[in-house]
Amino acid sequence: MAPRVLISDKLSPTAVQIFKDRGVEVDYQPDLGKDKDKLFAIIGNYDGLAIRSATKVTEKIISAAKNLKVIGRAGIGVDNVDVPAATAKGVIVMNTPFGNSITTAEHAIAMMFALARQIPEANASTHAGKWEKNRFMGVELTSKTLGVIGCGNIGSIVAERAIGLRMHVVAYDPFLSAERAVDLGVEKVELDELFRRADFITLHTPLTDKTRNIIDISAILKMKKGVRIINCARGGLIVEADLKAALDSGHVAGAALDVFEVEPATEHPLFGHPNVVCTPHLGASTTEAQENVALQVAEQMADYLIKGAVQNALNMPSITADEAPRLTPFVKLAEQLGSFAGQLTEEGIKGIRIEYEGDVAGMNTRALTAAALTGVLRPLLQTVNMVSAPIMAKERGIQVSELRRESAENYDSLIRLVVITDRERAVAGTVFADGRPRIVEIKGIKMEAEFAPSMIYVTNEDKPGFIGRFAGLLGDAGINIATFALGRHAPGEDAICLVEVDGEIPAELLAEVQAIPAVRQARALTF
Known part of the structure; x- marks a missing residue:
């Protein structure tokens, strides 16, 4: 029986034909995504769901999708898909991360021009029969x-276009290396310096816990008077009330917004403001981009449903069916080692070296390296996956290398991940006979610990009394310890503590742990 795919948003007719040509039965209902009750009623009949941004794939929808195997998002953002719920149900979530990059970049440039020359307001004035030449005094780029x-x-891409316009470009990106900045022709700076120097500011970062509200009143007050702000990324990056206040005061000369915190935005305090240009999330809306992402998602979904091939999956590694049973535990290990390193690294990453020792050195290390990079990059780039991670690392000038050794000293297989900033720090792990990944070494200190959903990582001086005070703080906070792993270089020297706990770790508890005299670093980790 042929697999069935429901297309619940508007998608190119060519994409529909690709499904049919590959032997997939297609039900094209482009307006269904707006009717969540009807979608809930019929989703159980389909193996695949192809969407754009209108369809909201909630946990409730996924719970009713008894036959669903894959969700394909034509575009990069998956804000409208409950990825954890899909993962728990065993549903693959795919996106098309690179099909609309040029279109979105061009829209940002167009918004910058419109803002600089007040084109929308001047257009409306002229259409109204006015000739207000002196009213619209713009600025050069x-x-x-x-x-x-x-x-x-x-x-x-925006930076390259801006340099072509003879602008000077300063960039803030924790993953941008000095070498990559030179290649692009941009000056890498810290965020406060960017705020201080920029005449125009444009946002091109995903919405994560670290980037949410990155532009608020405190950031705006660091900017020069007369700055102009462009956002074609995600609405939650800007505190909209703070932006309005700054526009009203004149500190911000203008803003161009393609995205809003709540969408669709049919009403908004900034609508009608004379110094604000607004568009309805058009960043990816060109004929070329729509066609590219539609064709790409159709090809990816059809290849999976017919052949079992996985591409651009956010919640599943790209592994062939033949190698999956042996490779999958090591993919999980590599990604978790990467996540461990990524959560603990705050400096700009210059390089990542993955060392494979023993049996794992003869496996598909390309997939393993992609998994490791995914783990490292995900804390800041939540949509990264095994396919896009190597490209994203390259774009940021992160030098990635592999080292293979046929034998491992103490294990059948060992993966060691080394993060290179201004120094090198390593974490190593293996897979035991039970198929579960373990950490066996951190920064050269031998220890053994399983990965767990909620953990506390502490580096400290090896001094008497630390463990008692640490455990006491957890007990006083009602935090139950599940496992407790310790390691040290030598008596009285550097030591590491990795603790699995039940439940979330309050920030105030972490601050109390950090305040213990022997503690150098205390971080909460999630896996």
């Missing part, structure tokens, strides 16, 4: 400083 927040795939 030439020789101005453009601050790019997020210099990945889209941000780097």
Whole structure:
């Protein structure tokens, strides 16, 4: 029986034909995504769901999708898909991360021009029969400083276009290396310096816990008077009330917004403001981009449903069916080692080296390296997956290398991940006979610990009394310890503590642990 795919948003007719040509039965209902009750009623009949942004794939929808195997998002953002719920149900979530990058970058440039020359207001005035030439005094872009927040795939295209306009570009991106900045022709700076120097600021970063509200009143007050702000990324990056206040006061000369905190935005305090240009989330809306992402998602979904091939999956590694049973535990190990390193690294990453020792050195290390990079990058780039991670690392100038050794000293297989900033720090792990990954070494200190959903990582001086005070703080806070792993270089020297706990770790508890005299670092980790 042929697999069935429901298309619940508008998608190119060519995409529909790709499904049919590959032997997939297609039900094209482009307006269904707006009717969540009807979608809930019929989703159980389909193996695949192809969407854009209108369809909201909630946990409730996924719970009713008894036959669903894959969700394909034509575009990069998956804000409208409950990925954890899909993962728990065994449903693959795919996106098309690179099909609309040029279109979005061009829209940001167009918004910058419109803002600089007040084109929308001047257009409306002229259409109204007025001739207000003196009212619309714009500014040149030439020789101005453009601050790019997020210099990945889209941000780097914006930077290149801006340099072509003879602008000076400063960029803030924790993953942007000095070498990559030189290649792009941009000046890498810290965020406060970008705020201080930029005449125009454009946002090209995903919405994460670290980037949410990155532009608020405290950030705006660091900017020069007369700055202009462009956002074609995600609405939650800007505190909209703070932006309105700054526009009203004149500190911000203008803003161009393609995205809003709540969408669709049919009413908004900034609508009608004379110094604000607004568009309805058009960043990816060109004929070329719509066609590209539609064709790409159809090909990816059809290949999975017919052949079992996985591409651009956010919640599943790209592994062939033949190698899956042996490789999957090591993919999980590599990604968790990467996540461990990524959560603990705050400096700009210059390089990542993955060392494979023993039996694992003869496996598909390309997939393993992609998994490790995914783990490292995910804390800041939540949509990264095994396919896009190597490209995103390259775009940020992160040098990635592999080292293989046929034998491992103490284990049948060992993976060691080394993060290179201004120094090198390593974490190593293996897979035991039970198929579960373990950490066996951190920064050269031998220890053994399983990965767990909620953990506390502490580095400290090896002094008497630390463990008692640490455990006491957890007990006083009602935090139950599940496992407790310790390691040290030598008596009285550097020591590491990795503790699995039940439940979330309050920030105030972490601050109390950090305040213990022997503690150098205390971090909460999630896996």
